[in-house]
Amino acid sequence: MTVSVNYPEEFKGFAITDPKDWASPKLTSIQPKIFGPNDVDIEIEACGICASELFTLKNEWSHDELACLSSTYGPKCQIVGHEVVGKVVKIGSECKTDVKLGQRVGLGAQASCCAKEDCSRCNSGNEQYCPQSVGTYASRYPDGYVSQGGYASHVRAHEQLVFPIPDGIESHLVAPLQCGGLTVYSPIKRGIQDILDAGKEQPKVGIIGLGGLGHMAVMISKALGAEVTTFSRSNAKKDDAFKMGTDKFIATGEDKDWESKNWDQFHLILNCASGTSAVDLDKLLKTLKVNRSFINVGLPHVDEKFEISPFTFFKNGSTIGSSCLGSRAEAIELFELAAKHNIKPWVETIKIGEEGVHEGLTRLDQGDVKYRFTLVGFNEYFGTGK
Template sequence: MSTDYKFEGWCGLDPKAAEGNMVWQEYEPKPFSEDDVDIQISHCGICGSDIHSLRSGWGETPYPCVVGHEIVGKAVRVGKNVKHIKEGSRVGVGAQASSCLKPDCEACADGEENHCPNTVGTYCSKYPDGSKSYGGYANYNRTPSHFVLNIPESISSADAAPMLCGGITVYSPLKREGCGPGKKVGIVGLGGLGHFGVLFAKALGAEKVVVISRTSGKKADAEKMGADGFIATDEDKDWASTNANSLDLIVSTVSSPKLPLMGYLTLLRRKGVFIQVGAPEDALPQFNAFALIAKGCKIGGSLIGPPSEIQEMLELAAERKIKPWIQERPLDDANQAVVDMEDGKARYRYVLVNQKVAGKQ
């Protein structure tokens, strides 16, 4: 393919972009290096992070921005130094585009590039040369090859896209905290992240998977995904005491700052673990230290996952035939899709499809 293509995408120009006011326009990607890969985008998942960023919810966004970090498409230009990606391959990019990769960086040296202090996000970040990163609500993406992944043949592009952020965000803590046979796992929230939590907890062999939500409105869906139990916190005033000491691991995927955190900690068994992956724009509620001390429990957080773990997750998804619950939306309809996502209409992840190229890949 000729390299004279233009990079165009849905640009957020101010916080009103989150209200469906993105503008399609051309933008300048980072300068191409021989370590980079250019991707003709066919699919891009819509993540809650996109909306937070569009409205400057996590701090001031460097407008103009193109969000989207669940990118799948075809490699159309591959730098000479790149060995694991071939031109024409179907590839993907998640929420991280770069890290320092220096041998004296503890995170990178340990294979935990996602915790590198010099990380570059797939959008709204700056590379060391000062150029900006732009995401996947676009026709093309340029990313350093270390963070470009091969997509297993048996996974469709639409299914693979939301795994690259939504999937790995829950897979990583589940795997790290020992989800598997004999473990009883709770997933707080059944949205884009939470539904992946159920799917991957079951795929990893958890003995029991319980969804924890405010209401029972999604109970039937949770059961279809494989959940073994359901707790509706707004509908049962005794939910915490009734289910006390019943779970080994809880992964909270919700972004509300009004979490009944003390109740969640009550559900943990001795030496249980609570992991927060949802990122509220406000502070989490306080909790009583004895909720941790008495049972030797731990509370922590988790941030996406390194490329090696994302590839591992994709291989597991291919092997276990994991099928996310997605709804495809035309890339041209991105503004309305973002509004619908914010209104909670997705069941359970929207994926933007560039219909001009999707059928050709």
């Protein structure tokens, strides 16, 4: 099946109009947001499926109405997808980055920031924390348009968040790096950079959860030179973890002495699990070295919470933090690292289409994935890529 797209007047993609229909997005024509002078249009060829899309489609990250349903401008439907790889087909008149027409690029979970000279965050490599940040989907622009994502023929984004991709990495493999990979790369790099710079010891990193985020965190930590320990509830994924490069594996539900065996071990612990029920912070923080951090990147249902005793912090001065996405500079670093070290996320490809999107979302919801899905075949389906 091939559909026609009247670009640039319309984009076409797979959208829902009600969270009850989260598993069955339908092919929909949408009006793009107004093209700005710093915008770039990407003709999509591949897009990863991320767990955050399930939370968004189900409206489980908010108690408010899904943003698109109260949109004042633009379509009253929601297309998700924020691990985009494609070709640049339009560049705004004031674009200053090195993005070129016809270039293969990526787009992650952020589609816009202010990029102003007086923005302390945009000008310090922290544009992901810009107060005017707009997500790639389900996020409002200043004019009220609700952003639409990458399960589509095209996507429109600010040049600052459009990343050139080096040759040598296949599109279906680099797609998950746009969001999932960048989300773990940023805190890992920031969390162990001082150890790497000092050069006196090998950084020791603990990764909680060997899923869509965690399996990439293992690979990236190893590529950066760390000794990696994977935490999981059971030994079910132990063999996979070692194939990915982990040095050690801890099954917290089966080894009752794991806490005492790993006291004072880690420079960084990164939580990639999307639930909090199995994360015992009181035990985990004790395995950190003095003044080191537990960083959370896995976001659960809006009603889930962490529990911890304040007394836990006293013994080693440990800290708890979080990390949001990553910067443009970090994205480019990550892709170069992936090319250099042959980092290949474990990916199963699915052809884009209503059936393919349904399959990917429902299987991800059931945990039937090892460890990422990438939607492919966009050019064939939408009649693009010419």
